[in-house]
Amino acid sequence: MTSNKLPKPAEDFSEWYNQVIQRAELADYAPVRGCMVVRPYGWAIWENIQSALDGRFKATGHVNAAFPLFIPMSFLEKEKEHVEGFSPELAVVTIGGGQQLEEPLVVRPTSETIIGHMYAKWIQSYRDLPVLINQWANVVRWEMRTRLFLRTLEFYWQEGHTAHETAEEAEAETRRMLDVYEDFAVNEAAVPVIKGLKSDSEKFAGAVRSYTIEAMMGDTRALQSGTSHNLGQNFAKAFEIQYLDRNNELQYCWTTSWGLSTRFVGAIIMTHGDEQGLVLPPRLAPIQIVTVPIFRSEEEKSRVMEMTGKVQDMLSGFRIKVDDRLELTPGFKFNDWELRGVPLRLEIGPKDVENNAVTAARRDIAGREGKTSISMENLGQQISDLLDSVQKNIYDKAVAFREAHTHSPKDYAELQEAILSGWALSLWCGSADCETRIKEDTKATIRCIPLEQDGAGGACVYCGKKAEKKAIFSRAY
């Protein structure tokens, strides 16, 4: 960690973001352009995300599997929109074992094609349906402009791939997994999200309908945080995923896919972080509590360390760490753990020992106001309540921030203005033409057409023609 100060997010959000990641040791740049190394502290956040999601996937009947990294180039070409969407971004293996390969192999950018091929082999009858499989995997997309966590050549994600008997079941699955993502974002990451439909120009290459959860970052830009796609019969027809139905007739399956990636770590950083650095939601924080013993003499040390040990024992059900580094001052440690976003710091000094209490400092409320003395009686319950309170408070703050920066411009001039400082929620007629022109003028894209609508139609914010639904326009990551 360097000693000079972190840039202020309000002044240079982008530089603040990069430096927080480096200084908190979440990730580092790899020697290959656009690739990242996820360092242990960053990976521990991802492991907690994985565990929270995986539990929800299993609770909704899904199982995990692993499909190959390499996909024959010809597979991608079977679905027209899919290959058009992905071919500019492919990494291609042309040499294997010292020999030029007959057919080049694509390093998977996503796995609909190879999984479709296997499903065609495995699925025979309606009795085999639904197939509900997820995989945790690395994927590669050859991006030109990269940012740690947000857009890297290789990234980590989960991709669910399901096959169903009917269009209705596929749509229900698509929506169910969108709800799972929302539930995870809100209740684990304290990241408020808007569920909505992607416009045709923004949907997944090969999907019939793409749903998204969109979150507002600390600079008011939007981040697509998870997507769920209804693929209709597009991939089933391309890969001949067929089944004998209840009347013994051959039918194409209806498939879905849905994914959430390490990009979500970026969402957490940019939703909650502040001038001191990271602020991690207690439910996902690798370290929920850090204990800092404070003493000036050997005599004080022995009393303080005894109490520290007791606190560790009492709080062993939490993810807790003692910072007992002797070469560093308490003040340095406070800054260091604030930078790393640990939700709760417990200071234990001679006074605390006397009072049979510890001083708890919340990461989400600075200074005096965030400090409480907590009696050792019933310590566990009080710490648990405090962590819940931090979790709730950072969520509420993020909701308030989003609401304060979500505008409802009534005409195009207002929309252009609104986009400079947040999201614009405006009526849109549905035409790709209006969407493109707004994007060209303002760099704002349609993030989604929210599922929740007030129902009041009116005039399209761009062309003035009849519009039934509102869309969120925003610049985005």
Add this chain to the structure above:
Amino acid sequence: MTSNKLPKPAEDFSEWYNQVIQRAELADYAPVRGCMVVRPYGWAIWENIQSALDGRFKATGHVNAAFPLFIPMSFLEKEKEHVEGFSPELAVVTIGGGQQLEEPLVVRPTSETIIGHMYAKWIQSYRDLPVLINQWANVVRWEMRTRLFLRTLEFYWQEGHTAHETAEEAEAETRRMLDVYEDFAVNEAAVPVIKGLKSDSEKFAGAVRSYTIEAMMGDTRALQSGTSHNLGQNFAKAFEIQYLDRNNELQYCWTTSWGLSTRFVGAIIMTHGDEQGLVLPPRLAPIQIVTVPIFRSEEEKSRVMEMTGKVQDMLSGFRIKVDDRLELTPGFKFNDWELRGVPLRLEIGPKDVENNAVTAARRDIAGREGKTSISMENLGQQISDLLDSVQKNIYDKAVAFREAHTHSPKDYAELQEAILSGWALSLWCGSADCETRIKEDTKATIRCIPLEQDGAGGACVYCGKKAEKKAIFSRAY
């Protein structure tokens, strides 16, 4: 599942192995030569392996991280033995985003080089040491002859990479992780292993010393089941991993690496499987208990299903599944779950309901002898004891099998004979020449020089010269 019978392992072990994997739906062939799809049931075994190992890694102070899939070709060339060992097996990306790459990228066959590069950047002082990082990852080695789980182009593993201040600490770490692997193999997988040192010709490309755990499969061939390498300062020198020591002098680190892969799933299949199919160790089985309700009338059904529900509730702490498929006979179900290696089957019929008991059938003991009636009183404890007993019994069987097939040939003629039906434990002088000749004659390689030796020296089994230690010679996977 096809209805024709599984080949007998004693008659065609190789075909038995392939068919067990396919029929039990552990894995399937991918459309790319030599690659595999790990299906949900197979992946669930790997997830249980991961969880058992990961807990042990964390308990020994290790943390997880993620390093990139792509490694610049020039990195591999920095360590001479390493590049010689791996260059025939590389998959190489030459095209990215539609452009020919200036420097080809290797898809990692293992990560010492790229991790070495990052460690050089992260490590400055002795205070930064030791670095104890593991990653769970996919790696690619362009093998010509492949077998599901045992040798595939892409496979899944964990690779630990550590850096230390001294040679002693690195050696201690290497041995500690070998012990962790042994503990896992014995206590979780019920796979007995011999810990030993690899001969120079068999050691990891770039290592000073490689340790291994070797297991005997059901056809008496050996399987290298996990390896731990002391890399000395080889990679530290190649990548300039240096630190300022306690005297403020610049030193090279001492590094280690250690790995265990999805190949271990193959070890489990081939150690415990039998004529009926898989036999899974209870501690790693995705389904520990399957309940089969048996009834002939609606009236029986209602009583039986009520009791089945009660059993499910009482045993909810186990990985338990009810097979309530109506279209299949109990007999078919019994065979199906035996094929899939579920350790315990509970049959619940009208008689069982009357007796307030269930009939438990152990997978490891066939027929009448493996069946017990278990009273519903204290069901959980009795089931827990039964599962422990299965776990212990399959371990004991595997040890007995290995002992029965480990020979101690005193001369070369005996060794040649011994190798046809098992392992040969014989004195070896340490010369690569003897090793090569034995391999040419018999196809047996030195699996390891066991750490545990009886201490009695004598004459090398091949050349007759002085030999201090015994080695295990065997054909191997």
